[in-house]
Amino acid sequence: MPEDVYENAPSTAEDLAFLLSDDLISDIVDAVRAQDADTVHASLEDLSNADTAELIAKIGEEDRRELLSMYAGDINPVAFTEMDTELRRAALSTMPPSEVVSIISALESDDALELIIDLDEDQQRSIMQKLSAKMRTAVEEGLSFPEDSAGRLMQREVVAIPQFWTVGKAIDYLRSAADDLPEDFFDVFVIDPAYHLTGQIPLNKLVRADRATKLQELTLDETHPIPATMDQEEVAHIFRRDDTASTPVIDDHGRLIGVITIDDIVDVIDQEAQEDLLRMAGVDQGDLYRAVWSTTGTRFRWLFVNLLTAILASATISLFDATIQEMIALAVLMPIVASMGGNAGTQALTVSVRALATRELSDTNTWRVIGKECMVGSLNGIAFAFITGIITLLWFQSPLLGLIIGLAMIINLFVAAFFGVSIPILITRMGGDPAISSTVFLTTITDVVGFFAFLGLAALLLF
Template identity: 60%
Template sequence: MDNNDQDMIEKDVTDSLGAQIAPEGEGDDVVFGLTDRYIQAIVEALRNGDEDVVSRELADLSEADIAELIEKVEDEDRQTLLQTHGDLLDPYVFSELDSGLRRKVLTEMPARQVAALISEMDSDDALDLIIDLPDDFQHEVIRFLSAKTRITLEEGLNFPEESAGRLMQREFVAVPQFWTIGKTIDYLRAATEELPDEFFDLFVIDPAYHVVGIIPLNRVVRSKRSEKLEDLKLEDIHPIPATMDQEEVAQLFRRENLTSAPVVDESGRLIGVVTVDDIVDVIDEEAQEDFLKLGGVGQDDLYSNIRGTTWARFPWLFVNLFTAFSAAAVISLFSNTIEQLVALAALMPIVASMGGNAGTQALTVAVRALATRELSSINERRIVIKEILVGAINGCIFAILIGCVAGFAFSNPMLGVVIGMALIINLINAGLFGAGIPIVLNKLGADPAVASAVFLTTMTDIIGFFAFLGLATIFLL
């Protein structure tokens, strides 16, 4: 962006944060990404129909920058942007887009244009783009593709979702074991057209296309031309079955600090490669999923419209309704007790909420430890017992704290004793179920991140209300 443009745009823009008009904040702690002021300036230009300014700016931005721009502008501006400048965008801009928004944007484009984008991409990125599309539209797009691209994509679609087969890149460098370093480098120089755009390791293969070793490129460049590949101390091989879940693949990479790993078919034949840059995205995606699930959100709905978001939030709220009704049913059992001592109504949510919070803590640690496989049958009993004891100790501490406050506030020492006892019971209960529910769900093959929280709060609500109101009925009436 030259100074002229800056001046021109600056007139129309006010920014209370005082950021400079430059795509990336300089001098601030922001060293990448777009500033809000810059986005506003582009939006102004779009609305004023200054197509030249927009084109020039887009030419200067990276794919990730343009994706951020598309994500952050309002719906109408996004449509204007894509209609006027959509055909100039690099296909990889769409790879960088949030997947929900990408689906929306692509389905609004003509199938022929989407097919053109896909034809320009590497096999794994093309696959990534097409699998998100609604089935009808997917078929329509596929009709416009060349036979070769279509076959590659259809092969990819045959692998299970979120598997190594979907993640892998079909372009890799494989060299026979009996070659020397010199011969390998000569081959790489001659074959430069056929090589993948990026690669970090060479796979050494036997005549049956089985991987017998992996050579990082830095070993290639530092070895003498005369050295034989089979004489190099090869890295350990971790061949990945094409059907392996991507989360497993990510754990393997992280655990063994890999940069790339060969993907093999059922007969052990090399068919592709997964590289660490794909893994970065997987780890991010899986972490995001777990985070959202813990908060009761099925999928990232930041860019969904109101109907989509409402619908995405509904199931979790509906499930929680049963927890709420069962808690209400327990309280109803004790309506006589509450009628006689209405202070109980004020205090009972304290018992339930302390239990819910303590249980969520135990649950969070357990869900995370199951995801990283740090929790397994070898230590589960120890962990559950620990959580019960932690619950008991915190239960005692809070029993004293809350018991004193409640007994004093309502001038009823016995009320303090009752709430204290109920708290101890409910925090022990919270430790038991907080750690226990995810473990059991995991054993049953369910995803502990999704379902655990409902079961847990049902338990801590029911036991909490029951213990408090039950003890009150016994000791206070």
């Protein structure tokens, strides 16, 4: 490799020649539209699987349909495993079943399973019938594990070696069995005659050891086998803790049945982090690739719940319509208290949701964290009581109105902090997902308390 390749080394991914550029995408789209098959064939051949997935994700719906129907044969089946779920569903549903069968048949069993899960039930059934018996069995077994479980995530192909072998014998086996081994692996697993796991050896330890060493002497103490039914979020947590490259999966009887590798976990972590963010805003995963109608529908549900919240807030205001009639400044100022409460509450809520997801928040420190958030909320409540009090005094020349908005601010920011941190904890305790409904509950509380405290104090003190 000549040195000048690296002179003026690029420092951002956009500059790197091996990444798919927007220019190349538009060239390919032009070729698709011009039905210039030669150019499309040649371009697709040059793309990596990740590139192909990115290309299909970024082009418009019509171009996508054209590309998939005319050039399906040029697309490596693995590219489909790199796509967003929603996009993949859309892509596969536009292709003829025979094409889908040949794509799925070309994949390893865990990838095939991933593709089949996305299809709707009718399509699933008709595809399953056309698979080879071996593949069908593997897929059916995979489907028998709960959704998002280790069993669905794991790869069935494992390197398992008897505990009484030496390093030399193990390496010779790896060489001779090359074709039967999984495509990539980081660890070999040591088993007893009943296929019970007794240990795990990272490849780099195996390679460095003397050929005469017994495998038993090399096995790690800290192998933490994962039950096939464990939720993928828990699996990710264990990977984060243990810093291993792969982790064995066992069945109810402690027998080794598969392996999960860290690159699967990267996908899970991406997905879970994304989920929290999207759910807190009431957005579905894959919204980027969903059709307009379907997106409108899922968003509608969330907005509808928020409408009920807003109506509750309005109802609170209407309790005080006589008071507002007396002093129209109240109508002008009232959104400030509610909005500050909403924002302060969301801060506490976000910390809580994230700490629960990473398991940094548990029984041990629950009360300490709640206490701290309430302190922070109260302190900022006092700070903003002064600021808004003074602004109100200057704006409306009424010290009493300044006092009222200040008191309401302290009340609402304390309440916001307390409920912001507590609601996710409570929802988690009750077995729910704190990211989904916490914000709705919180906004309801901060709006109602915000309006009630401000207008109620005004009714009490002003007239």
